[in-house]
Amino acid sequence: MNRRMQAVLALSIAICTLTNAQRILFDDEWLFHYGDTASEVRPGQNNQNWRHVELPHDWSIEDLPGKNTPFNPDAVSGPAGGYTTGGTGWYKKSFKAHQDLKGKRVLIYFEGIYMNAEVWVNDWFLGFHPYGYTGFWYDLTGKIRPGEENSITVKVRNEGRNSRWYSGSGIYRHVWLVVLNPVHIDPWSLAITTTLADNRTASLLVSATIRNDTEAVRSVKLVTDILSQNGALVISTDTSFTISGSSAQKHERKLTVSCPEMWSVNNPVLYSAKTSVYCNDSLTCTSSTTFGIRTITYSPDQGLLLNGRSIELRGGCIHHDNGLLGAAAIDRAEERKVELLKAHGFNAVRCAHNPPSEKFLEACDRLGLLVIDEAFDMWREPKNPDDYHLYFDNWWEHDLTSMILRDRNHPSVIMWSMGNEISERADSSGVSIMKNFRELISRYDTVRPLTLAVNEFWDHPGRSWDETAPAFSMTDIAGYNYQWWQYEPDHVKYPDRVIMGTESVPVHAFQNWHLVERHPYVIGDFVWTAMDYLGEAGIGHTGCEGAEETQLMPYPWFNAWCGDIDLTGMKKPQSFYRDVVWRRSNIEMAVHAPLPPGCRETVSYWGWPDERQSWTWNGYEGETLRVNVYSRYSKVKLELNGRVIGVREISDSTLLTASFDVPYEPGTIAATGWHNDLTGATVSLTTSGAAKEIRLRADRNSVYNDRNDLAFVIAELIDDKGNVVQEDGIEVTFTISGPGGIIATGNAKPAGSVSFRQNHTTTFRGRCMAVIRPGSGTGNILLSADSPGLIPPEIIISAVERKTEEEQSGVKTDDPIRLLLIGDSNTEIGNITCPLKMMIDSLYGNSGSGYCTLNTNSIGKMPEGLTVSLDSAWTTHDMRDGWVPEEPPYLAPDGLCISSSRKNASVRIRFSGRGIDLYYLDSPSKGVFTVSIDGKRKALVRTGGISHKTAKTTISALTEGDHEAVITLKSGRVTLLGFETRKGNPDARPGSTVHKWGNSWASSREYTMIDSTVFSSALTELRPTNVVIMLGTNDHNLDKRDPVEVRNNLEQIINRIKTAVPGTGILLVSTISTEGSETQELLPLYLAVSYPEAAQKNGTEYWDMNEWFGPFTPEKLPDGVHISEQHGRMIAERMLKRVLKQ
Secondary structure, eight states: OOHHHHHHHHHHHHHHTOSSEEEEEOOSSEEEEEOSOSGGGSTTSOOTTOEEEOSSOOGGGSOOTTSSOSOOTTOTTTTTTTTOOOEEEEEEEEEEOOGGGTTSEEEEEESOOBSOEEEEETTEEEEEEOOSSSOEEEEOTTTSOTTSEEEEEEEEEEOSSOOSSOOOOBOOSOEEEEEEOSEEEOTTOOEEEEEEEOSSEEEEEEEEEEEEOSSSOEEEEEEEEEEOTTSOEEEEEEEEEEEOTTEEEEEEEEEEEESOOBOOSSOOOOEEEEEEEEETTEEEEEEEEEEOBOOEEEETTTEEEETTEEOOEEEEEEOSOOGGGTTOOOHHHHHHHHHHHHHTTOOEEEETTSOOOHHHHHHHHHHTOEEEEEOOSOSSSOSSTTSGGGTHHHHHHHHHHHHHHHHTTOTTEEEEEEEESOTTTTSHHHHHHHHHHHHHHHHHOSSSOEEEEEOOGGGSTTOOGGGGHHHHTTOSEEEEESOGGGHHHHHHHOTTOOEEEEEEOGGGHHHHHHHHHHOTTEEEEEESOSBOOBSSTTTTOEEETTSOOOSSOOTTBOBOOOOSBOTTSOBOHHHHHHHHHTTSOSEEEEEEOOOOTTOOEEEOTTOOOSEESOOOOTTOTTOEEEEEEEESSSEEEEEETTEEEEEEEOOGGGTTEEEEEEEOOSSEEEEEEEETTEEEEEEEEEOOOOOOEEEEEESOSEEESSTTOOEEEEEEEEOTTSOBOOOSOOEEEEEEESSEEEEEEEOSOSBSSOOSSSSEEEOBTTEEEEEEEEOSSOEEEEEEEEOTTSBOOEEEEEEEOOOOHHHHSSOOOSSOEEEEEEESHHHHSOTTHHHHHHHHHHHHOBOBOOOEESOTTSOOSOOTTOEEEEOTTOEEEOSSSSOSSSSSSBSSTTSOEEEEOSTTOEEEEEEESSEEEEEEEEOSSOEEEEEEETTEEEEEEEEOOSSOEEEEEEEOOOOSSEEEEEEEEEEEOEEEEEEEEEOOOTTOOOOEEEEEEEOTTOOHHHHHTBOHHHHHHHHHHHOOSEEEEEOOHHHHHTSOOOHHHHHHHHHHHHHHHHHHSTTOEEEEEOOOOOTTGGGSSHHHHIIIIIHHHHHHHTTOEEEOHHHHHOSOOTTTOTTSSSOOHHHHHHHHHHHHHHHHHO
């Protein structure tokens, strides 16, 4: 059966099995024809010259006919459009509609077409939609023929000069067919508004519009269920009413959620609202949407508050394209964009200068990225002769309404932006337009602030900055483009104004962020741009003095080259500087590339000097290179091959920069910071050797067998030591086999007559990329990369079946759960772990005690009926107290153990159950011990392995009841670690186990100092299904440890767990506000840097417990550090939800 037959059959089956409503993805099996001269493009005519395409589709990124590139120096789009070609294109899709569509309402929904779309169904002209960035609907009811063949035809015109950046061309977002019963909920009408919320209660307003397409009066019951993230019912409400024929009614209900989980950037918890319509007791429609419970407030005195807590917007602007993929909004590409932003430290994004895709916002909701949702780049006044200004008066209301209705339930969206650098912004006409905007937006959303990105009057020479006041009078938050020097004087003039840097340039990163940190009325800064994008070619270029200076660069430039992140997702030099500015890193280093003889570098306004993170400059031996060290330390020292080059003081006045001129010689250059005579971190660069092989790195090792999933694979040249060789122009050819294909290749170079559609490309600074798209089959996708003279690598990416929503949601208790908690004294004392165990036991059944240490100094609360006693012959060992040997690595998985070399030293464990596991250190130190149960010897254990590892002896088949285990040392030296008792499950449930590794003195650093084999072998024995990591209090309170070091430590712990027990669910939990901690600067840095970045980089779930827990009070922490029993239970409840979700 061919693909078209399969698609038609699937559509028929889907529609045939409708019960109340259906949303069917309509992306497959479209035909495409480029051009508008052939007669066959007219609807209903011959389509033999059309080619098959799959949506989302962007024809402008495809190679031009007869050329191996999409770029054309004569393109009408010019440098603004990246020298790509628009024109006119036609799309057509045929489908057979099932007979059951009779009596249904059938809609087609286009998420986005660029631009000037005309749509037909069969012989019916449905309409025209000019704007390229908003979704739109057409009603097909009565126009399609049930039981027969039907066709949808779309004409797309991207003509003339209509955009200031690369727009792409075509149906570049998804298309959906929506089928509804006569009594239904209007699309986009289900809305959830959080009117008030804190940790105790949340007030929600839920509204929906019910439509009756029949002529008769109908009795209707409306049921609304609020579900938690794991699918559990939180609250339900219903109402009954009658609705007249051929009419619609809007219904609102107020609901209260107790103890809500608040959505935030570090804790993006999502609820869902499911609203069902019953007509004569039969379900006729169900509409669902996800949402988050969160509040946004703002003032010049307190700044921006998310859930009542201050947040500074570390923002970046982005355009909508996906680099090598063009504008095609494939789901995984949109999600990856959000992942990259989060991984590079951004907590907010401004969608410039148009509404983004639906999948982008869904990823922002799920991953925790704040969004400024922007409507327009122009109003009535043009920026290009063929742009949206031609349609604004007739279409603004439709398009603004589309954006608000579509996006208002997204918790990530915190602000509506009315536009960017609008020509008439401060004129009476502009103020009138904004009044209309405000009135329209308030109909649908009353809680989000409005902003406008306002620039100086470069477009109206002679006007002063003060004349922007009318524009700002219409905003709730004032957006300043490139005007950081106006913040403080404007605050004097307008003390009630809340200011946000809506655009800034990389070289002003420090000045902008310094004002954000200094003044609460400045709530954030958004760099132009966070990511490189197509179009505005070379706006971030560098050059030499004397050359003709232009804002945009000539062909073959196509990439703006002003982003912190390049087209392949790699970090650019300005991003390293921003890490220091944002306090994500205390020290970074960059080396300026050698300049041509006689050249004095010029840097465009949006550019960055030509720096590299490289100390490989073959051919420049002995020549002086500029080395810049960026740091928050007060002094930095630079060394080359162990020789001190110099020491520089560094401060705000130096813009956190120290510069050194260094004659180049191969080797290692290292920068070390220190403050108050305390040595800090070191960063170094090492000369690479010749390239020996290619290394492949995929963003994920498995994908779903879904055409909307992707794998992004970086190929990098490496030497024999694994260093990246930053060489340009090396040809790399990719070969693929298995259930997938290559849809794009390329590199980050901003200029060149290149193709993104071939299976080969070249390296830029040692790297290039291939993008893999899976097919419908499952199995291994094998990708190889070949380059002459280099060892060819292979990488396997598994294509797996996507789970259904039912399989992914809900709490499943048919498999056992084994939970391990790794932490400090708040884990040890048991105020969290004991109630957590009781809750899990109630769901799964009690399988036993879980792991408990034998170090009685640190044993904490024990399960009921369990006691441990040691005689005086045993020595207890702790990470920071009495460890033998004195120096790490620690030879116990939690840093706790007991040891003895005295014969007949004994340990007694009283327990109830059917078995016991005893964990001990198998080491080169030989020893013998016995285990007796109720006076009968059950085991004789000999130690003496070739290396240190955790081992276990098991005693089982005991009768259910109380027992006493006695461990007796017979000879040699023995180190005992812990034990675990086991119970039977009389109710036949699978059982639960809660293991506890809690050490009073533990910090993130101490856990990295545990012997890796001891740690991993213990995990292998315990086989946890889930691990919770709760560390940081001692890093903060005792050690005052650097946030970047804490992040690195946490990453190391996470990676050890993943290596030892692949597939286990990991939850990283933040430290909390202890007594006095809020007056110190480290805690917010831990919460902003250490935890979220460690989690994001390693694909680990993160819970910012401090955000929920709030500031220190004696009620929460009676001794200033340790959590009370009451609050321990509350934490356990919330932790359980996250563990079960995993």
